[in-house]
Amino acid sequence: MSLTREDVTYVANLARLEFSEDEVTALADQLGAVLDYAETLSGLDTSKIKATEHVLAVQNVFREDEIKPCLTNEEALANAPESEAGCFKVPRVME
Amino acid sequence: MxxxxxxxxxxxxxxxxxxxxxxxxxxxxxxxxxxxxxxxxxxxxxxxxxxxxxxxxxxxxxxxxxxxxxxxxxxxxxxxxxxxxxxxxxxxxxxxxxxxxxxxxxxxxxxxxxxxxxxxxxxxxxxxxxxxxxxxxxxxxxxxxxxxxxxxxxxxxxxxxxxxxxxxxxxxxxxxxxxxxxxxxxxxxxxxxxxxxxxxxxxxxxxxxxxxxxxxxxxxxxxxxxxxxxxxxxxxxxxxxxxxxxxxxxxxxxxxxxxxxxxxxxxxxxxxxxxxxxxxxxxxxxxKIKSELPELPEAKKKRYIDEYKLPEYDAGVLTTTGVTARFFEEAVALYNEPKQISNWMMVEIPPLLKENELSMENISITPAQLVALLKLVKNNEISGNTGKEVLKEMFSTGKNPGDIVKEKGLAQMSDAGELEAIIEKIVSDNPKSVEDIGAGNDKAYGFLTGQVMKATKGKANAQVANEIIRAVVAKHLA
Structure with a gap:
């Protein structure tokens, strides 16, 4: 198995996900299998292939620097679970 | 360690x-x-x-x-x-x-x-x-x-x-x-x-x-x-x-x-x-973008030293920000006295900016107005000290220096005829000074100059006045 339980807990913490002990074991197995499968690519000779920097073959899609109408404050806050004083309100953040 | x-x-x-x-x-x-x-x-x-x-x-x-x-x-x-x-x-x-x-x-x-x-x-x-x-x-x-x-x-x-x-x-x-x-x-x-x-x-x-x-x-x-x-x-x-x-x-x-x-x-x-x-x-x-780059501070500083013969210090101060450099360059384009412009920009303008809560970005005088003032000083129409007063007035009122000089009667008296009449009277009123000069005490000249300045409220062109004083005193001693 290429993925340890510690790896899973570490990544879960970065993604702010919480798992039970059993789930961590199961995920280590499942994610490990996915990684092992992807690992088969390492067996290929890529020395003559240009590195893929980006998956799209398109380049230079730009916008002109022109102002367009914005949402109103009410529209912007319409989906906010909580708002106050024209702002989105989130649980207190300690600096 | x-x-x-x-x-x-x-x-x-x-x-x-x-x-x-x-x-x-x-x-x-x-x-x-x-x-x-x-x-x-x-x-x-x-x-x-x-x-x-x-x-x-x-x-x-x-x-x-x-x-x-x-x-x-x-x-x-x-x-x-x-x-x-x-x-x-x-x-x-x-x-x-x-x-x-x-x-x-x-x-x-x-x-x-x-x-x-x-x-x-x-x-x-x-x-x-x-x-x-x-x-x-x-x-x-x-x-x-x-x-x-x-x-x-x-x-x-x-x-x-x-x-x-x-x-x-x-x-x-x-x-x-x-x-x-x-x-x-x-x-x-x-x-x-x-x-x-x-x-x-x-x-x-x-x-x-x-x-x-x-x-x-x-x-x-x-x-x-x-x-x-x-x-x-x-x-x-x-x-x-x-x-x-x-x-x-x-x-x-x-x-x-x-x-x-x-x-x-x-x-x-x-x-x-x-x-x-x-x-x-x-x-x-x-x-293309490279060719459109403006002259950057380093190059500008070097050019000010080479082209305008400014000291390195002046060139450094004037090129610190783009707005300061632009003001200076506009002034020099109107009046080819870079050192005189530099002196006034470095010494006289900063305290006035501070006093009026302004910066070079929103300065209340134009390069053309500064140049007009410096020409008045250069041509002896007003003294350097009067020039500073006029600049202060320009900052607060936005008026042209010529108008301020006229309104306040600050023009220097360089007219020999006018000065001669005043000096003739002062010399006649102070025979003791003439005597002292005759006895070899040149300090008395200073006293007479002071009297002339007092009589003209400091507007007499000092150089012209001194020449006339010497001529009149000589006449009295003769």
Whole structure:
């Protein structure tokens, strides 16, 4: 198995996900299998292939620097679970 | 044991584009909260960002002005982290292929010149603003989300607070000249992060560094570097190890405190931004932007020394900001007396700006008005001292110097006939002085000159008056 339980807990913490002990074991197995499968690519000779920097073959899609109408404050806050004083309100953040 | 401070800086600069980096919302500062937003900068699901062409142009211009290589191929990446000022939960930035690499900026501290290496410059979006005003939560203003930034990352080449300041000032001057940003620190258009470590002098290996984020003035930059270097040296002397961490600088308290252990770079789980396509810049595009670069401070300073024969000091002061240099150049174009203009701009104008709460950006006199005043002084129509008074009046009223001189009757009396009548009377009234002069006491001339100045309320042209006094006294003695 290429993925340890510690790896899973570490990544879960970065993604702010919480798992039970059993789930961590199961995920280590499942994610490990996915990684092992992807690992088969390492067996290929890529020395003559240009590195893929980006998956799209398109380049230079730009916008002109022109102002367009914005949402109103009410529209912007319409989906906010909580708002106050024209702002989105989130649980207190300690600096 | 002698210690050495090692500093690398990251400078964030908001670009002066009209719209945000990935959407068409305005970037204007100081608007009502959450009035400059759209689904893209609010991070709504399913929206597609499109890169602002001006951001690419400005970043290229900044890179060229800071002597960087401009990448033929660069791309955007996602930097993932959770913080409520970032609605998407990732910042769109550049990771392994930034738009500019390998620049250099020359600085000078205490007459020692030094080159500071620039590792890279990348483009990214600014985050929103958190307001800690609510009793039971934190408020978020999204207006700043998506304002375009460039981040300039230096090599660990700086060795003192003074060098850090000199470098930051140089970068600000250069970028202000190129017009890519107003670099207004009070509006957060320019912010500094400082990476600092200590090592024994002569040691090649870098010590463990701490990072201080979002220093937003030169003063904060200097004080934060001084405080943190002292703190680290004390820790090391005590035999403690420095912990790699982010520290928060409190400018009011004048101290820093630990914020969090610095997450390793791979914690951000950077990956190529699938919604934005790569940026490919052809040499012709880069050449065109290079050819359009304005004359930069260094070149301008050299030209002022060569062309206008100004001392190095004057040339340095006049080229510190683009607006000052433009004012000077407009004045010189009207009146080819660079040293006289320089003297007045360096000595007389700054205190008046301060007194009237103005800066060179919104100065209340024009170069043409200054030139008109200097011509009056040069042609002896008014004395230098009167000129200073007139300048003061010009600042507060915006009137032309000629009008002020006329209205207040400040014109110097150079008319020999007029002066002769006054002097004839003064000499006749003071026979004792004439006697003294006859006896060889030349000091009496000074007394007579003083009397003439008193009679003319200081408006007599001193040189003309002295000649006439000598002639009249000679006549009386004869």
């Amino acid at each position: 002698e210690y050495e401070i090692v500093i690398g800086m990251e400078i964030h600069i908001e670009l002066g584009t009209k719209t945000k980096i990935f959407c068409s919302c305005p970037t204007e500062f100081g608007q009502d909260e959450n009035t400059h937003t759209c689904p893209v900068c609010l991070g709504m699901p399913g929206v597609l960002p499109v890169l602002n062409e001006k951001v690419v142009e400005y970043a290229t211009r900044a890179g060229l002005a800071l002597n960087c290589e401009i990448a033929h191929f660069s791309k955007m990446d996602r930097k993932n982290y959770f913080y409520p000022d970032l609605p998407k939960a990732y910042q769109t930035s550049q990771f392994d292929l930034p738009i500019c690499t390998g620049g250099v900026v020359g600085i000078e501290v205490d007459r020692v010149k030094k080159d500071i290496g620039i590792t890279r410059i990348h483009i990214e979006e600014d985050a929103g603003k958190l307001l800690h005003e609510s009793a039971d939560g934190t408020l978020l203003d999204v207006n700043r989300c998506g304002v375009p930034l460039i981040e300039i990352v230096t090599e660990p080449d700086l060795r003192s607070a003074e060098e850090a300041r000199a470098f930051a000032e140089k970068v600000r001057n250069i970028l202000e000249y190129t017009g890519v940003s107003d670099c207004k620190m009070e509006q957060g258009s320019m912010r500094f992060d400082v990476n600092l470590s200590i090592r024994e002098k002569g040691c090649e290996v870098l010590g463990t560094r701490t990072e201080m984020k979002n220093l937003n003035s030169f003063r904060a930059l200097i004080r934060a570097v001084q405080y943190e270097s002292k703190r680290q040296i004390i820790e090391i002397k005590k035999g403690h190890t420095i912990i790699q961490e982010t520290r928060k600088w409190d400018d009011t308290k004048g101290s820093s405190s630990s914020l969090r252990s610095k997450e390793e770079a791979h914690d951000y789980r950077y990956f190529p931004e699938p919604d934005l396509v790569p940026i490919v810049l052809e040499p012709a595009y880069i050449e």
